[in-house]
Amino acid sequence: MYNRLLFLPDLRELLAADDAVGVAEFCRALHPAAIGEVLEGLAAQESWRVLGHCEPERQAEIFSYLSLPYQLELVEGVPRESFSRLIEEMASDDRVDLLERLDPEHVETLLPLVAQAERRDIQRLLSFPDDSAGSIMTTEYATLPAEATIAEAIEQLRQQAPDRETIYYVYVIDEGRRLRGFVSLRELILARPGSRVEEIMQQDVISVRVDDDQEDVVQKLSRYDFIAIPVVDAQNLLVGIVTYDDAMDVVQEEADEDAYRSGAVLPLEDSYLSTPLGILAWKRGVWLIVLLAAAVLTAMALRSYQADLEGLQWMVLFIPLVLASGGNAGSQSATLIIRALAVSHLGREQTIRILLRELILASMLGGGLALLSFLVATGFVTGNQAAVVGLTVFLVVAMGTVTGAMLPMGFQRMGLDPALMSNPLIAAFVDVVGIVVYYSVAKAIVIG
Numbered sequence: 001m002y003n004r005l006l007f008l009p010d011l012r013e014l015l016a017a018d019d020a021v022g023v024a025e026f027c028r029a030l031h032p033a034a035i036g037e038v039l040e041g042l043a044a045q046e047s048w049r050v051l052g053h054c055e056p057e058r059q060a061e062i063f064s065y066l067s068l069p070y071q072l073e074l075v076e077g078v079p080r081e082s083f084s085r086l087i088e089e090m091a092s093d094d095r096v097d098l099l100e101r102l103d104p105e106h107v108e109t110l111l112p113l114v115a116q117a118e119r120r121d122i123q124r125l126l127s128f129p130d131d132s133a134g135s136i137m138t139t140e141y142a143t144l145p146a147e148a149t150i151a152e153a154i155e156q157l158r159q160q161a162p163d164r165e166t167i168y169y170v171y172v173i174d175e176g177r178r179l180r181g182f183v184s185l186r187e188l189i190l191a192r193p194g195s196r197v198e199e200i201m202q203q204d205v206i207s208v209r210v211d212d213d214q215e216d217v218v219q220k221l222s223r224y225d226f227i228a229i230p231v232v233d234a235q236n237l238l239v240g241i242v243t244y245d246d247a248m249d250v251v252q253e254e255a256d257e258d259a260y261r262s263g264a265v266l267p268l269e270d271s272y273l274s275t276p277l278g279i280l281a282w283k284r285g286v287w288l289i290v291l292l293a294a295a296v297l298t299a300m301a302l303r304s305y306q307a308d309l310e311g312l313q314w315m316v317l318f319i320p321l322v323l324a325s326g327g328n329a330g331s332q333s334a335t336l337i338i339r340a341l342a343v344s345h346l347g348r349e350q351t352i353r354i355l356l357r358e359l360i361l362a363s364m365l366g367g368g369l370a371l372l373s374f375l376v377a378t379g380f381v382t383g384n385q386a387a388v389v390g391l392t393v394f395l396v397v398a399m400g401t402v403t404g405a406m407l408p409m410g411f412q413r414m415g416l417d418p419a420l421m422s423n424p425l426i427a428a429f430v431d432v433v434g435i436v437v438y439y440s441v442a443k444a445i446v447i448g
Contacts, residue, residue, distance in 0.1 A: 007034075008041045015049060024053040027062070036065030044077045060089035069274040071098055075106075084113035087122075091165060093138040093246055096125040133217045134210040136250060137231045137240030140165040143173050146180055146198035150191045157188070169228050171238055172201045179230055179238045181205055207232050210239055215254060218247045258338060261419035264291060287424070294428030301435040314381050315442060318389045319435075321376075325369055326396030326434045327427030333358060333404030334426050341408060341418045351409055358405040362398035370394035388442045395441070396434040403429065 007030070014022040027035060027050065039047045039062070051059050063071065063086060075083060075098075087095050087110070099107050099122065111119050121139055128134025142164045144153045153170075161167050170188065172181040181201035191200050207230040208217045221229050221242065231240040257267040266283035268275050337354065374390030381389075404426050408418035 007038045011038060011042070011050070012046075015046060020053060023050055026050070027054040027058060032058070032061045033065045035062045040066060040070050044074050047074060048078055056085060056089045060086055060091075064090060064094040067271070067274070068098065068101055069270045072101055075102065080110055080113055084110055088115055088118050091138060092121055092125060092140055092240075093136060096122060096135070099126065100130075128210065131214050132210065133208045133212045133214060133231050133242060134240070136214050136217070136246050137210070137242050138165050138246070139240045141228070141230075141238075141241040142167045142170045143238070144170050144183070144197050146172050146174065146196070146201065148197050149193065150188060150195050150197065150200075151193040153188055153197050157185075166228055166241075166243055169226075169241075171205075171230055171241075172197055173238055177237045179205055179207060179232055179236055182230070205230065208242070209233070214250050217242050218250050218254075221247045257417075258419040261417070262335065262338070262423050264288070264424040291424055291428050294425070294432065297432045298428075298435055301432055312439075312442060312446070314385055315388075315438065317380060318373075318377060319438070321373060322389065322392050322396055322438050323431045323434045325373070325393050326400035326430040328400075329362075329365060329369075329397045330400030330404035330426040330430045331423035333361075333401050334408055334423060337405045337408045338418050341412055354405060354409070355402070358402050362401035365401060366394040366397035369397050384446055388438075388445050391445070392434075392438045392441045395437050396430060399433060399437070400426070400430045 007026070011023070011026060014026065030038075035050075039050060042050070051062065054062065063074075066074070078086075087099075090098075099110075102110075111122065114122065125134065125137075125139070140163060142157055142160045144156060148156065157167055157170060168185045170183050170185065171179060172183060174180055181198070181203040182205055183197060183201045187200050188197075206220065206224055206226075208220060210231050210233050217229065217231075221244065226244070228241045228243045230238055231242060233239050260267045264284075264287035266286055268279075268283065272280075340354075370390040370393045373393040374386050377386035377389040380386075407426070412418045
């Protein structure tokens, strides 16, 4: 925002004066990300006027820093021939992200205008499932043959560098493109020129499969502190790499999805302000309807005890206390477990350990809150009635704590996103069961 406010007026003046030299200098002087931020303050036609003064490589670099909604807006106002040239210059993963959001018919008419090599690459990347390693990888990686000398390797790397996303990790492949090892740029520079690549390469390569889930890829990349990780197919052929910056995009995307779902909102594809009101209403309304149905179940549970309410009107005073205690405890557990599942894979042993920890926590938290609730209730009702409140709070807190922890893990076991078990949904579930527990305890202690 700072860059936009600072440079936007000057850029508008350059455009108004049709100062081609000044606009070209603007495109060269600033970082592409800063230029992209400024361009998003312009209309699409004005942005294309600016981009038209850039070299094709620079144009693609700036375009990649624009938000996807704004990229789509720009695409609508440019001839297909110009757009095809831009697509050819863009990084493989960036252009696939954009093409996935375009109308399929638009893509079909565009691809014949793209160079054959880039067209094949685009079609292959578009064929991979969403959220897989193949969907986030880039095919712009550096490779070397094992038998090359260090001097030859450095020369080959110098030739490859301009067209590669990163050259810090160089992958060693055989004639069939099978992955044999990798070597870092540092190791190449420090090695003796007459040595061979196979003598210094690391053969125990940590890689991911092209169909692996993108979250698993990110976790592995983070665990080993790699800048990039190779992607192979079922035959161990090197097909791409996932770089650290792409992994960070996935982390941001997954964090956004979890945040939306924890608040009972279907994930947004674009930012809040870029999302039309109709889509916002749909994505919020779906969950509100689900929660409304849960509230109806709570009302039905209350009605089922209507015949027993004679003499139990005092219980209404403590319904908010009882339900809030269980719902809040369940939401806490769900938040902790969903976050744990997001950053690491939990096996059977860890699942059992979590269950035991939550049972202990349920006893500790439930006991403490039950005692406080009992003491508060004695100021309003008799001892037996206060005992009903205290015991109910203990039970619903214990139930909410364990349920909030187990349901997300159960969803993961079924292959679903644990974040689907949102805090409002946990609270709604505990409300229904809490009402049943509350009146059952009252019938056992007070009515007998």
